[in-house]
Amino acid sequence: xxxxxxxxxxxxxxxxxxxxxxxxxxxxxxxxxxxxxxxxxxxxxxxxxxxxxxxxxxxxxxxxxxxxxxxxxxxxxxxxxxxxxxxxxxxxxxxxxxxxxxxxxxxxxxxxxxxxxxxxxxxxxxxxxxxxxxxxxxxxxxxxxxxxxxxxxxxxxxxxxxxxxxxxxxxxxxxxxxxxxxxxxxxxxxxxxxxxxxxxxxxxxxxxxxxxxxxxxxxxxxxxxxxxxxxxxxxxxxxxxxxxxxxxxxxxxxxxxxxxxxxxxxxxxxxxxxxxxxxxxxxxxxxxxxxxxxxxxxxxxxxxxxxxxxxxxxxxxxxxxxxxxxxxxxxxxxxxxxxxxxxxxxxxxxxxxxxxxxxxxxxxxxxxxxxxxxxxxxxxxxxxxxxxxxxxxxxxxxxxxxxxxxxxxxxxxxxxxxxxxxxxxxxxxxxxxxxxxxxxxxx
Ligand code: G6P
Ligand code: MN
Numbered sequence: 001x002x003x004x005x006x007x008x009x010x011x012x013x014x015x016x017x018x019x020x021x022x023x024x025x026x027x028x029x030x031x032x033x034x035x036x037x038x039x040x041x042x043x044x045x046x047x048x049x050x051x052x053x054x055x056x057x058x059x060x061x062x063x064x065x066x067x068x069x070x071x072x073x074x075x076x077x078x079x080x081x082x083x084x085x086x087x088x089x090x091x092x093x094x095x096x097x098x099x100x101x102x103x104x105x106x107x108x109x110x111x112x113x114x115x116x117x118x119x120x121x122x123x124x125x126x127x128x129x130x131x132x133x134x135x136x137x138x139x140x141x142x143x144x145x146x147x148x149x150x151x152x153x154x155x156x157x158x159x160x161x162x163x164x165x166x167x168x169x170x171x172x173x174x175x176x177x178x179x180x181x182x183x184x185x186x187x188x189x190x191x192x193x194x195x196x197x198x199x200x201x202x203x204x205x206x207x208x209x210x211x212x213x214x215x216x217x218x219x220x221x222x223x224x225x226x227x228x229x230x231x232x233x234x235x236x237x238x239x240x241x242x243x244x245x246x247x248x249x250x251x252x253x254x255x256x257x258x259x260x261x262x263x264x265x266x267x268x269x270x271x272x273x274x275x276x277x278x279x280x281x282x283x284x285x286x287x288x289x290x291x292x293x294x295x296x297x298x299x300x301x302x303x304x305x306x307x308x309x310x311x312x313x314x315x316x317x318x319x320x321x322x323x324x325x326x327x328x329x330x331x332x333x334x335x336x337x338x339x340x341x342x343x344x345x346x347x348x349x350x351x352x353x354x355x356x357x358x359x360x361x362x363x364x365x366x367x368x369x370x371x372x373x374x375x376x377x378x379x380x381x382x383x384x385x386x387x388x389x390x391x392x393x394x395x396x397x398x399x400x401x402x403x404x405x406x407x408x409x410x411x412x413x414x415x416x417x418x419x420x421x422x423x424x425x426x427x428x429x430x431x432x433x434x435x436x437x438x439x440x441x442x443x
Pocket of ligand 2: 150170171172173201
């Protein structure tokens, strides 16, 4: 097996240590020659990188090199894979994305509704730059992007790089949900074969099979109806916010029993409830700053101080393992099935071709080969088309610097609906995003 050179773009992320642990766990499936971290924030990255050095020395002695840098040429030259996880504006801007809509009585969420729009308009420019720079120094590298909001980012990359067939956008949420299905069934996630359709953070599992072809969907649905639903992946299993989110799946399934929903549908189907349970002074960003970020930085300090992993409580998570197995399937032509984001082109037969849809695909060295979904029912189609129009309008607005299209986008979004409310939220978001958004013109 050829050993791979990997760059992690956004090396300073709070997810990086989990990724490193996952790279170690998966080293036989995806053997590495080198790992490089790249970040624009040298200080934030250095802490994670110094801790990573300690981990790798103990657990990956066969790795030939580990480097971290803020220099793109050094970072991207000759890599085989770029894992891209950037967050323009950081968790500070995530907090604003969540608080501003909430102050107007609308859902305040990282990737859904106005927050997702704001984050999308920040991410597009940096993502385009990252892809251009990777291409300059590593024309053949696979770019696995899980930068959020993945739906909007994927649509922007589709438009900007129409001929580049080595960019793949992915999200770990379907996998994190499947970890819980696996637990219910007493199986491993890798034993399950999903049938799924939708947009990113906006989809449904239509069926779950095992590798022998047995349909397990009803076992899962019945278990959820009888016993509820909980997160099982190590990263989120004890997190009160994720526990609440997974519990909502039971409600969604009772109201709409046809398919198993992605957890993110809660924001679109129960917006009022989602607003009611929020505390504007302690939204998810604040919880992550005081929770995951603090925990990861404490782990780094322990690792660096001890120069050993002995006292650091490190865990492998599905987020990392999923991305790595995706990469392995592309690198070694495994043809394994993963849920990924690709251009529709008839996969969902009654949806426009140029939608970026989230569906299962066999991943080969020639890229994703998605499976046909066929025609989807009216309820899901209606929801998807509204959301898709929102996503397209946001990307249009970024290219055209068009205020009115953003007003249309927010008015269309199920988490906002009212035009005056859309305008009020939009005007507040503009004030806070001056540094990041294009300057918008009004008609
Ligand atoms: C899931 C989603 C990601 C999202 C993350 C947020 O993993 O798929 O797109 O960024 O959740 O989690 P957090 O714990 O930061 O709220
Ligand atoms: Mn996601």
